[in-house]
Amino acid sequence: MNALTIKRRVVIPMRAGKVMAEFVSFDGDDSGKEHIAIYCEGKSPEKAPVPLVRLHSECLTGDVFGSGRCDCGEQLDEAIDLINEQGGYILYLRQEGRGIGLYAKLEAYALQDQGYDTYQANEMLMLPDDGRDFSVAAEMLKALDLTEIRLLTNNPDKASQLINNGILVKELVPTSVHVNKHNRQYLETKAKRKHHTIIFDTMNK
Numbered sequence: 001m002n003a004l005t006i007k008r009r010v011v012i013p014m015r016a017g018k019v020m021a022e023f024v025s026f027d028g029d030d031s032g033k034e035h036i037a038i039y040c041e042g043k044s045p046e047k048a049p050v051p052l053v054r055l056h057s058e059c060l061t062g063d064v065f066g067s068g069r070c071d072c073g074e075q076l077d078e079a080i081d082l083i084n085e086q087g088g089y090i091l092y093l094r095q096e097g098r099g100i101g102l103y104a105k106l107e108a109y110a111l112q113d114q115g116y117d118t119y120q121a122n123e124m125l126m127l128p129d130d131g132r133d134f135s136v137a138a139e140m141l142k143a144l145d146l147t148e149i150r151l152l153t154n155n156p157d158k159a160s161q162l163i164n165n166g167i168l169v170k171e172l173v174p175t176s177v178h179v180n181k182h183n184r185q186y187l188e189t190k191a192k193r194k195h196h197t198i199i200f201d202t203m204n205k
């Protein structure tokens with residue numbers, strides 16, 4: 001993965017002006033994917049000397065349309081709340097469907113409707129069960145001068161990929177789990193097959 005440099009910083013008032021965020025674009029990524037960093041200064045930045053960072057993989061269905069098949073939309077809202085409070089960054093990574101793209105994710109959903117789990121469905125399509133390479137996130141962090149972070153995630157692979165790419169993850173901050181009858185099996189499968197730290201006894205049915 002090439003080193004990246006900052007291309008542009010632009011302020012965007014989010015949530016009807018209640019959350020002021022800076023959107024940052026980058027030069028140097030040959031993949032052509034338009035990954036974005038979203039920065040909030042935080043209302044009490046002195047309380048969190050090591051910045052909070054969320055790596056969020058794009059999920060059009062969840063992030064934009066509030067799909068109940070996953071919990072991406074709720075997790076994104078939570079991350080915005082936290083960085084607005086504590087200060088920090090969301091790296092919004094254009095890795096729809098864990099890297100397989102939106103159309104393929106819809107194919108995978110159709111297979112899940114026939115009984116396959118979230119990883120088997122990808123494999124049935126001859127696609128990686130999780131094709132995400134987070135080295136680009138490490139390069140985005142370096143371009144932002146962030147080499148020590150607190151990482152908001154339940155996914156151990158995000159932390160290990162960042163560490164392997166030169167980022168010091170000083171703390172793992174768990175993200176909430178938002179369960180419903182449509183996404184329970186998806187969440188359970190992530191915990192079982194990919195060791196996500198998901199605590200089910202706090203989840204509603």
Ligand SMILES: Nc1nc2c(ncn2[C@@H]2O[C@H](COP(=O)(O)OP(=O)(O)OP(=O)(O)O)[C@@H](O)[C@H]2O)c(=O)[nH]1
Binds near residue numbers: 059152154
């Ligand atoms: N292929 C596939 N992708 C899915 C499915 N459900 C959700 N996704 C994608 O999974 C990704 C979820 O990303 P994140 O929330 O950043 O990551 P995570 O691995 O769940 O880890 P956390 O940091 O703990 O939330 C998004 O790109 C979604 O589009 C599915 O059933 N199949």
Ligand SMILES: [Zn+2]
Binds near residue numbers: 063
């Ligand atoms: Zn989702």
